[in-house]
Amino acid sequence: MAADPLDLLDLDSLLSDEERDIRALARRVADDRVRPSVADWYENGTAPVRDLALEFGKLGLLGMHLTGYGCTGASAVAYGLTCMELEAADSGVRSLVSVQGSLAMFAIWSFGSAEQKRRWLPGMAAGELIGCFGLTEPDHGSDPANMSTRARRDGDDWVLNGGKMWITNAPLADVAVIWARTDEGVAGFAVPTDTPGFSAREIKHKMSLRASSTGEISLDDVRLPADAQLPGARGLKAPLSCLTEARFGIIWGSLGAARDCLQVALDYASTREQFGRPLGGFQLTQAKLADMALEVQKGFLLALHLGRLRDSAGSLRPEQVSIGKLNNVREAIKIARQCRTILGGNGISGEYPIMRHANNLESVLTYEGTSEIHQLVIGQKLTGLNAFAN
Numbered sequence: 001m002a003a004d005p006l007d008l009l010d011l012d013s014l015l016s017d018e019e020r021d022i023r024a025l026a027r028r029v030a031d032d033r034v035r036p037s038v039a040d041w042y043e044n045g046t047a048p049v050r051d052l053a054l055e056f057g058k059l060g061l062l063g064m065h066l067t068g069y070g071c072t073g074a075s076a077v078a079y080g081l082t083c084m085e086l087e088a089a090d091s092g093v094r095s096l097v098s099v100q101g102s103l104a105m106f107a108i109w110s111f112g113s114a115e116q117k118r119r120w121l122p123g124m125a126a127g128e129l130i131g132c133f134g135l136t137e138p139d140h141g142s143d144p145a146n147m148s149t150r151a152r153r154d155g156d157d158w159v160l161n162g163g164k165m166w167i168t169n170a171p172l173a174d175v176a177v178i179w180a181r182t183d184e185g186v187a188g189f190a191v192p193t194d195t196p197g198f199s200a201r202e203i204k205h206k207m208s209l210r211a212s213s214t215g216e217i218s219l220d221d222v223r224l225p226a227d228a229q230l231p232g233a234r235g236l237k238a239p240l241s242c243l244t245e246a247r248f249g250i251i252w253g254s255l256g257a258a259r260d261c262l263q264v265a266l267d268y269a270s271t272r273e274q275f276g277r278p279l280g281g282f283q284l285t286q287a288k289l290a291d292m293a294l295e296v297q298k299g300f301l302l303a304l305h306l307g308r309l310r311d312s313a314g315s316l317r318p319e320q321v322s323i324g325k326l327n328n329v330r331e332a333i334k335i336a337r338q339c340r341t342i343l344g345g346n347g348i349s350g351e352y353p354i355m356r357h358a359n360n361l362e363s364v365l366t367y368e369g370t371s372e373i374h375q376l377v378i379g380q381k382l383t384g385l386n387a388f389a390n
């Protein structure tokens with residue numbers, strides 16, 4: 001019997017039964033709920049985010065690696081496998097889950113007051129409330145330390161002014177975690193999106209991540225009570241710790257997109273004939289397939305190693321997460337492009353998922369730290385020299 005072409009190293013044997021069960025659950029919801037419609041969502045630039053959130057919430061997939069407040073308390077590896085299965089269907093759908101769980105919920109869970117946690121987390125875990133995470137600004141993406149959004153005290157209240165750009169889920173969010181500069185440094189706020197002065201408009205004309213809602217937020221004298229501030233968040237390291245969390249899911253998710261491309265290319269190469277034989281029978285095609293299978297397996301080993309480290313140590317160092325994100329997203333996008341060539345003209349068609357994955361991975365390459373930023377994180381660790389600013 002031919003080996004599973006996507007698991008030549010028998011890496012499945014490294015997973016526990018429970019991990020395989022959670023993966024099967026995520027694969028099932030991706031197959032049943034996402035795959036049949038995602039090409040249309042992508043083409044139309046819409047996705048039923050609220051319906052999906054409710055379904056994912058029912059299955060315990062939102063904030064699944066957190067504990068309490070209705071969260072599942074799953075392992076990091078189980079969470080990673082879930083991201084992989086969702087992104088094998090579409091990066092936009094995985095982004096919904098990542099932003100909800102690893103950015104918005106994680107920020108409140110880590111830095112919020114007991115009252116903030118009670119108010120927001122159970123509804124977010126159930127998918128009844130949608131959260132977003134506003135760090136990036138029109139003029140400050142890679143350098144959030146220079147953010148312009150300000151929060152000033154007015155009596156006991158806070159008043160926020162500024163703007164956030166490229167914020168996933170913002171147009172339909174119920175709560176926005178907003179990062180702003182105060183006289184004491186960067187602070188975080190849980191902002192109910194019906195607060196006067198808060199508005200979010202959908203960013204149109206995206207050529208990537210089209211089955212995901214992305215918005216631009218305006219904060220125009222948004223007045224908040226003192227207890228909207230996340231009391232545990234002090235300085236930029238608070239939002240950066242949330243990014244480390246979300247990057248972990250991307251390490252796995254990007255691999256899911258790559259795996260899906262490889263699976264499709266493999267199937268295609270075994271049936272499409274040119275010069276009287278299947279494409280897969282040509283040495284050049286086999287070289288492509290072999291190299292891609294290698295990278296998918298190596299990427300999985302890297303993800304699994306980081307997941308096991310996280311599960312045993314409780315956290316990962318930023319440069320460890322940077323190694324995972326840099327490698328797996330960079331390889332995933334190469335694989336998507338290579339698979340595209342195997343499908344020839346059909347590779348550019350929305351009838352197949354490859355071009356959608358390739359386009360989505362352009363966003364994944366950019367958000368949660370671009371490849372260049374991760375190279376700088378690793379470079380700083382290697383040399384002890386900070387090359388960010390010049």
Ligand SMILES: Cc1cc2nc3c(=O)[nH]c(=O)nc-3n(C[C@H](O)[C@H](O)[C@H](O)COP(=O)(O)OP(=O)(O)OC[C@H]3O[C@@H](n4cnc5c(N)ncnc54)[C@H](O)[C@@H]3O)c2cc1C
Nearest residue numbers: 133134135136141142166167168209363367368370372388
């Ligand atoms: C679809 C999508 C969804 C997103 N969702 C969210 C979200 O939910 N919340 C959120 O806060 N943000 C979100 N983002 C924003 C994302 O995190 C930023 O786009 C990203 O951090 C890059 O910032 P920028 O676009 O301003 O690019 P810039 O920072 O302007 O970078 C442009 C280029 O310059 C390079 N560069 C920058 N600085 C350096 C340097 N020091 N050395 C070398 N090269 C450098 C970068 O690597 C990049 O190639 C999202 C983005 C997209 C596309």
